[in-house]
Amino acid sequence: MLFSSVGLLGYTIPPRPELVFPEEETRKSLESIDIYIVFTDGPLTSLRSYFLAEMSESYQQRYQATPLFGGNATYVETLYEQFLENPAAVPAAWAEYFRGFQAALGGSRDTPRGPVEQEMLTRAGTQRVAAGNGSLHPEAAQKQAAVIKLIESYRDRGHLRARLDPLGRHVPPDVPDLDLSFHGLSETDMPTVFSTVSLAGPDRMPLSDIWSMLQDVYCGTVGFEYMHVSNGEERLWLKDRIETSRTHANPGSEEKLDILASLGAAEGMEKYLHTKYVGQKRFSLEGGESLIVMLHDLVKRCGGMGVQEVVIGMAHRGRLNVLINVLGKSPKEIFSEFEGVYDPKIAEGSGDVKYHLGFSSDVKTPHGSVHVALAFNPSHLEIVNPVVEGSVRARQDRRGDVRGESVLPVLIHGDAAFAGQGIGMETLQLSQARGFYTGGTVHIVLNNQIGFTISNPHDARSTPYCTDMAKMLEAPVFHVNGDDPEAAVFVTRLALDYRQKFHKDVFVDLVCYRRHGHNEADEPAATQPIMYQTIRNHATTRSLYADALQQQGLVTAEAANAMAEEYRNRLDTGKPVAPSIAAHVPNQFTVDWTRYQQHRWNESVDTRLAADRLKFLSDAMNRVPAEVELHPRVARIYDERRKMAAGVIPMDWGFAELLAYASLVTQGYPVRLTGQDTARGTFFHRHAVLHNQKDGSTYVPLELVARDQKPFTVVDSLLSEEGVMGFEYGYSTAEPDALVIWEAQFGDFANGAQVVIDQFISAGEAKWGRLCGLVLFLPHGYEGQGPEHSSARLERYLQLCAEHNMQVCVPTTPAQEFHMLRRQMLRPYRKPLIVMSPKSLLRHKLSVSTLADLTHGRFHVVIPEIDKLSPTRVTRVVFCSGKVYYDLLEARRADKKIDDIAIVRIEQLYPFPHEEYAEIIKLYVNAHDIVWCQEEPQNQGAWYEIRHRLQDPLLAHHRLRYVGRAASASPAAGYAQLHKQQQSALIQEALSKGALTVPAAVRENIKTKGVSEKA
C-alpha cells in the first residue's frame, strides 16, 4: 500500500484541495472531514516524510492509535496513479486535490520529484498492461481499484467467512464486501490479470487466482484478525506471514505423525479416565484435543527461541490432560487423587481438588530443556491470569531479562469466562505497563462455544467474538478450527513468533466443542439438545486426522489404532507418559523453598541496625544531587529527614519506612512496592521518587544506596486492585527473597481484590503449600473521612486467619513499621503480612520514634503502657490497636486525675500474642475491668474476632467489655460532626468512671440509625 487514508464516509470526494488533518479531538470534527490522507507503511519515504512533517505531533499520535484508516487507501492510491497518468481521468475535485499536495511537494506531473511519483508511474504502467491496451482505460483502472479493495476487505473481514466451527453449526454473518459484486467485479473478470499490489506472491495474477488465494488464506480454517494492529511494522509482518504461508504449517510427515500422537494422547487419556472413574469430575478436554498438539509444539519451539521457562495459567477444563500429557505428571498420582487417597504423612495443609493443582517439570526440546510450570488455580475463573503474569515477571527479574524473552506466560482461557470476567481486561491492561510488563503473553482461548449451559453467544457477551477484548490491546487474534490440528499448530507458531519479535500479547482462539457436559456428571442435552445431537455424531479430531493421514498414505488404520493401544498400556503402568520429560536439574535461577519451611512465626530475629550503618543508609537515602531541583514541599520533607537522621528531630513514618527499604536492599533483598500513587504516597509522605522541577526527570535515591545493592522498585500501578494485587501475589510466590508490597490507596479499596485475598493470600499455603511473603499496606483509621476512607475492613482479614496462615499487624510508631518490615524479610519465614497502615499518624506529633528505637528495638507484638503508672493502682486496662490509641492517650493525659487506667496496644492481632497479653493481665493485679476499645463499629474491627482470645486468660474477677461504636451497616459516619461526636464518646466511655458520660444526644443519634448499641 502506498499510503493509507482515513475515510469516515466511504469514497467521498475530498471537500478541500489541501491536505486536511483534524486538529480537534472531538468526534464531531472528525466527522465533518470526509477524508484524510495519512502516511504510508510502504517504501515511499519521501511522501511519508512529507506527511509526517505536515502532521502535528498530537495528530500523528492519534493517527497511530486510531483504527480508522486503511479503508480508502487503495481507492485513493489508484486514483493518484490515474492522475499521474492522466489528470483528466480522475474527477475534477480529486485532480485539484492531488495537484494541491504535488504543489506542496514541490513537483508536478511533468516533473515528478522523486521515488514517490516514479513508483506511481511504474505502477500505472503495470496497470496499462493489465488493461491490455497500453493505455490506462478508466474502466480498467476502476477494476484495478476494485480488486485492491477486495483484497483489503478480505484482510479486514475475511475471518467472518472462515470455516471455524468444527460442528458446522455457525451461521456466518452477511458480509457484502467479501463478494465480487460489491466491488463492481464479476465472474467475467476472473481471467483478467490484475496487479496484486501488496498481496503476497506474484505481482500480477488473474482475478481467479487472487480470489482463490483470498479464500484459502482468509476464509479457510483460520480467521485472522490483525488489521486493527495500528503499528505498521507489526501489521505488515503479520500480513506477510499470513499470506505467504497460506494458513497451514505444511508439516512434514514426521510432524504429522507427531500431531497424530498428540491427539491420540489427548483423547486416550480422557477415554481412559472416563472408563476407569465413571462419572467422576475431570472437566474433560474432549472436543478440544488440539490444545495438546498446540502446547507440545509451543514448548518444543520455545527451546529454540531463547525461552527457558513457560508459566501456564488455566482453569479446570483440560487441566488433567495438560498435566499428564504436557507436564508429565505421573498418572499414578492423578489416579490416587481420583481415588481421594489422603495420606496425612504426605499431605500438607488441607489440600485441593485434583483439577486445581499446579505442577512443574523440565521438558526436553531439540534446543535444550524448558522449565514448564502450571500455576495452582482456584475455581474462580480467570483470576489466575495476573498471578501468572506476576510469577513470570519475578522469574524474568531474577534472570535480569528486561525484554521478557526468557520466560513466557501462556494463559489458557474459557470462552465464556474470558468474555465475562473483568480480571481479563485488568490483566491485559498490565501487559505493557512499566512495572508489570512481561514481554507479551500467548493467550489461547479454549473456545468450546459454551459456558456451562450458555451456548448462545448473545447471552454470553455483547461482541461477535469471545476474544474481542483482545482488541483493546490491539493484539492480533487468530481464530482456528479445532478440527484442523495443522492449522492450530500454524497459528500457535505465528503467535509465538509474534510475541518473541514484538513482545506483545497475541491470541489464538481455538474454536472447538465440549463432548460432554460441563463436567462428566452433567447432562448437556437437557439444555443444548440440538448441539449435542451434532456432537454425538461428530467424529473425534484424532479420528478425523487419522483418516486424513490414511488418505495421504502416511499411516494405516491398524497403525493408528496401535498408537492408541500403546498409549493406553503406558497409562496402565501409571508412569509418566508425556514426551521428553527431563529430570529436573536445579540451576542458579531455581528457588530453594526448603529454606523457608519448618519455621515458626515467633522465632526471634534481630532487626536492629548498628548506628554507623543507620547513618550510612540514611545519608544515602536522603542524598539528592544538586541538579535535581525539588518542589519546595518535597525539599522540606527531605530537609526534615536529614534532621531526623542527625537525631535533631524525632523520626516520622516516611523516614522509618524508607530506611527499612534501604537496609533491606543492601542486605540482599530486592524491594518492590506497587499501588496507586505509591511512589509519592497518597498522603504525600513517601516521596520515594523525586521529580526534578526543572525538567520533569525523576530520581530515586533508594536505587543508588550502594553499588552492590539489590533493586528497589517503586511503581505507581494502574488503577486496578484485583489485577495488581493478583500480580504481586504471583510475584511474591515466585520470589521469596524480595519484599513485595501492594499498597491500597485507602484500605477499603482492597475489597475489589477480594478474590485474591480469599482464594490465594489467605488459603494458598493450606490448599497448595505455596509460600508467600506478600505485604498488603491498607491505610486504616477513623479520621472523619466518611464510609469509604476509614476502614480497611480489618475484621475480614481476621476472619480469614487460622493455622498461622498470615499476619495482621497494626503498627503505631515509625519504629514498629521499620522493625516489622525488616522482620518480614530477615526471618526465614514467608507468610503474608496484612498491615493496617497509618493515615493521620503519618504526621501525628506523638507517633514518632527515635534513632535509638531502631538501633536497639524490635517489633513489639504488644506495646505496654508507656506512662509511669503504678501497676497496683491500675483498676482498668484498656486494650486497643491503631490510631485510637493516641486519642485515648491524649485524653487520659489531658485529664490529670486519671492514673488508674492503663492503655496497652496490641500491635499484632494475628497470630495473637497470647503470652504477652497474659503478662499484661498478670501485671495489673488490681485491674478487674478489661476493656477492648476500638474505633470501628462493633460488628466490624477486631472485637468479635479476638474477643475469645482476650477472654482466654481472664479469671473470675475480671470483666471483659467492649467500648466502641455501635454496630453499623456502614463502616463510618459520613457527617464529620457525627464522626467527632462518636469518636469523643467512645474515648470518654473508655476512660470514664462509673456511669457512662456519653452525651445522650450522641447515643440517640446512633440509635435512630436503627441499630442497637451493643448488637
Ligand SMILES: Cc1ncc(C[n+]2csc(CCOP(=O)(O)OP(=O)(O)O)c2C)c(N)n1
Ligand atoms: C468467577 C467464576 N464464576 C462462576 C464460576 C462457575 N463456573 C465454572 S465453569 C463455568 C463456565 C465456564 O465457561 P467457559 O469459560 O466457556 O469454560 P468451559 O467450562 O466451557 O471450558 C462457570 C460459570 C466460576 N468457576 N468462577
